[in-house]
Amino acid sequence: MPDFSRELALGGVVAGVDEVGRGPLAGPVVAAAAILPADLPPEIAALIDDSKRLSPAQRxxxxxxxxESGAAISAAAASVAEIARLNILQASLLAMRRAVARLAVRPDHVLVDGQVAPDLPMPCTPVVGGDGLSLSIAAASIAAKLVRDRAMSRLDRRYPGYGWARNSGYGTKTHRDAILGLGITPHHRRGFGPLLPPA
Known part of the structure; x- marks a missing residue:
């Protein structure tokens, strides 16, 4: 379970940052940033984990x-067009920068899930597996997952047949079959392997 030890060791205002949506065939990549209160009640801390380990209702x-606890949370996205222009890694880092910039409180330090840290105006530490280690990163992972899932559900209503409300744009069999039958939408990532034109 994630804990608050890294945040306490750094001192000051620490934000956790995570992204979701690097692997799908469709939709934006979304990042979130979270600053948790130092006195976060243990019963709330117990609800927080890597978003992949939680059910939608738990998230x-x-x-x-x-x-409700007073956590500062923000989210931001990089679009399919930005993913195509920048590549998925750089688009993810862009979404992270946007999420940090949208925080109501400026952090003194940022902990980011993964191996690569975005270029930020404050110190930033990458933490491999951070969503399972840091409460702040885990909170950000929950927010990012919820925001992206909601966005894909809205797109699913506009583009029925691809199953985006269920698969979030990932390359499931249903989604791949729909691409073959219905074609590619403006929200598909045309540069991703399965969507590249044949050589």
């Missing part, structure tokens, strides 16, 4: 509890 409950 919703955790985010609602975090907001």
């Amino acid at each position: 919703e409950a955790a985010l609602a509890a975090l907001i």
Whole structure:
């Protein structure tokens, strides 16, 4: 389970940052940033984990509890066009920078999940597996996942047949079959391997 030890060791205001949506065939990449109160009640901390380990209902409950606790949380995206122009890694880092910039409180330090840190105006430390180690990063992972899933559900209503409300744009069999039958939408990442034109 993630804990608050890294944040306490750094001192000051620490934000956790994570992204979701690097691997899908469709939709934006979304990042979130979270600054948790130092006195976060243990019953709320117990709700927080890597978003991949939580059910949709658990993620919703955790985010609602975090907001109620006074946590500062923001989210931002990089579009399919930006992914195509920059590449998925750089688009992910762009979304992270945007999420940090949108925080209501400027952090003194940022902990980011993964091996690569975005270029930020404050110190930033990458933490491999951070969403399972840091409460702040785990909180950001929950927010990013919820924001992106909601966005894909909205797109699913506009482009029915691809199953985006269920697969979030990932390359499931249903999604791949729909691409063959229905074609590619403006929200598909045309540069991704399965969507590249044949040589």
